[in-house]
Amino acid sequence: MPNIKPLGPTPSELKKHVATVHVSGELSLLERKIVNVLLLNAFDDLLTKKRHSLPVGILCTMLGFDSKNHEALKRALLKVMSTPISFDLLHDGGKTDWEASPLIAYAGIKNGLCSYEYSDWLAGKLANPDIYTLININVQRQFSGGYALALYENCLRFKRTGSTGWISVETWRRLLGADASMYDEFKHFSAEVIKKAVKEINQVSNIIVTPEYKREARRVVQIRFLVEDNPQKSMYDNGEDEEQKAIRESEAFRRLTLLGVGDRLAVSWIQQEPDRALQTAIYVEGKAKNKQIRGSAGGYARTVFEKGTRIDAGGANASVPTVVAATPQSVEASAEERAKQTTAKIKSLSLEEKQKFAAEYMAEGGKGNTYQPETGTFKNALERTAYTSWLRSKIAALEE
Structure with a gap:
């Protein structure tokens, strides 16, 4: 696939933040979350790969979302595929360019893997972060209302300028x-x-x-x-910055990126x-x-990590672990079983x-x-969510 130059306004236009992104039709909360998660997964490869994939469990x-409810997931993907996204780009002379494309050009679920594609035109647009804001998935999880998440998405792009500017009620x-x-x-x-x-944005984002x-x-x-x-919720930004800084300084990140794994993907895996x-690297x-x-x-590492391949240390003296391929059908079930075991362990913890764990977390x-x-x-709720995420990782590591 040839390298695609991102289509979008010039730098001077971007400074004025005159590009507006419109998603026609009503998307549910789940559908909006799907759009953002799929984009996060594909972001590093938007201009170099046609098809992207993500294990359904992940x-x-x-x-x-309940990973067993595949029918609801399929319906949500179909709605995303039938929903167009349009770009109105206002130039200095007041002339407006309008272009549109389906949010996803293709989607499929097979053997526990969700595959999808963007049109070449849209991939070029999405690869320009000044045009389309990549939503923080940790923040996204806090939303319970579709309208709130939609308003959050449309306002976040204007944080640097401080205002969305005047927009008609009909457009909103x-x-x-x-x-x-x-x-x-x-x-x-x-x-x-x-x-x-x-109210919801100001409370949870x-x-x-x-x-x-x-x-x-x-x-x-x-x-x-x-x-x-939001100074009261700055832990999201600060926490994300601190967490990502630690991740980017980790041995696993260094080794994965040297292998050619994209920055965002390496962070997501860690x-x-x-x-x-680390074992994959x-x-x-x-x-x-x-x-x-x-x-x-890098591509081989992605296959090992995402396809449910079991990595075995192969003995105390082994310098390189051996790999045993899992059947595709067992990938999701195995992940779910591990998650259930971790949840049960957390519920059984004594006061x-x-x-003890809380003290270790704060230390x-x-x-x-x-x-x-x-x-x-x-x-x-925000501190509790961050701690629970840490605790699940801790418990899962102790069980291995």
């Missing part, structure tokens, strides 16, 4: 997917969509949005949102299964050293064990402003 984990309805006839009357659109979405209204003859015709950092990520290094890899080492730099020693938990 996809569902990132979505916070289209951007948020609030097409129901009941929202023709502004008071219902305001009460059921805008106010509820703003890393930004604060404040709506302002422009009226004509006492009728609201335009809305803009002021956008700023976040999911840090020990497995060591194993592939050994294969490459012995000239046993036909294609790229003393909970306190390693985890935020514990709302830690409650009497229960061994964290009162704040």
Whole structure:
């Protein structure tokens, strides 16, 4: 596939943030999350690969979704495939260019693997982060409302400029997917969509949005949102920065990227299964050293990590682990079983064990402003989520 030059505004246009991204039709919360997770997975390879893939088990984990409900996942993918995304690019002379494409050109699920493709045109657009904001998956998980996530996506791009600018009420309805006839009357659109979405964004995300209204003859015709950092939720940004800094300084990250694994993909693997990520790097290094890899080492590493290949240390004196291929059908079941075992172990922890783990977590730099020693938990939902993620990794590592 030839290298594609990203299509988009010039740097001077980007500075003014005049590009607007529209997703037509109403997407559910799950469908919006799917769009973002698939883009995160494909981002490093948008301009070099046509088809991208992700194990269904990992996809569902990132979505916070029941991996057994494949029919619901298929329906969501079909809706994403039938939903167009359009770009309106405003130039200095006031002339607007309009282009559109389906969000996904192809999707398929086979042997526990979800495969998908973007059109070449859209891949070029999505590869330009100034045009399309890559959503933080950790933040995305906190949302329970589709309108809130849609508004968050549309406001996050304007954090640097502080405002979305004035946009008509009709366009906002289209951007948020609030097409129901009941929202023709502004008071219902305001009460059921805008106010509820703003409240959720300000409670669970890393930004604060404040709506302002422009009226004509006492009728609201335009809305803009002021956008700023949320100091109360800054742990998302700071925590992500600290976590990613630690990941990027880790041995696993260094070795994976030297093999040719993309930065974002390496970070994602280490976040999911840090020990497995390192074992994969060591194993592939050994294969490459012995000239046993036909294609790229990075591509081989991805096959080993994502296809459920079991990596065995092969004895205390082995310098390179051996690999035993798992059947594709067993991949998802194995991942689910490990997750269930980890959950059961966490539920069975005594208060003393909970306190011990919490102390270890905070000693390693985890935020514990709302830690409650009497229960061994964290009162704040964001701190509790971050700690639970750490604890699951810890427990899973101890069980191996």
